[in-house]
Amino acid sequence: QVQLVESGGGLVQAGGSLRLSCAASGGTFSRYTMGWFRQAPGKEREFVAAISWSGGSRNYGDSVKGRFTISRDNAKNTVYLQMNSLKPEDTAVYYCAARWDIVVVTTVDQYAYWGQGTQVTVSS
DSSP states (O other): OEEEEEEEOEEEEETTOOOEEEEEEEOOOGGOEEEEEEEEEOOEEEEEEOOOOTTEEHHHHHHTTTTEEEETTTTTTEEEEEOOOOOGOOOEEEEEEEESSSSSSOOGOOOOOOOOOEEEEEEO
């Protein structure tokens, strides 16, 4: 079973950038598809990005395409989310998730393991 710990959240002005990290432990990280999701107050958890175990396949939610980039370093057991051109509507708690499968999927219920989340707040 893998444990996930997110970091890198914070307060940033609109147009700014942040890089989130998710450190994994307790499993064979290179065999997991990894995803990022976010949840704003009063809203459902939303898919942000996902990356295959090799990094060769990536998928993004429509609202972040062209602004966010997901990457991973299997040697460091870490997945990253580079967020550029941030908007106030990006404000949410961001969660890292893991799935023991090679298929990159975008739905919450397909991921078995979750971190505790990190808050991202974008001011206007």
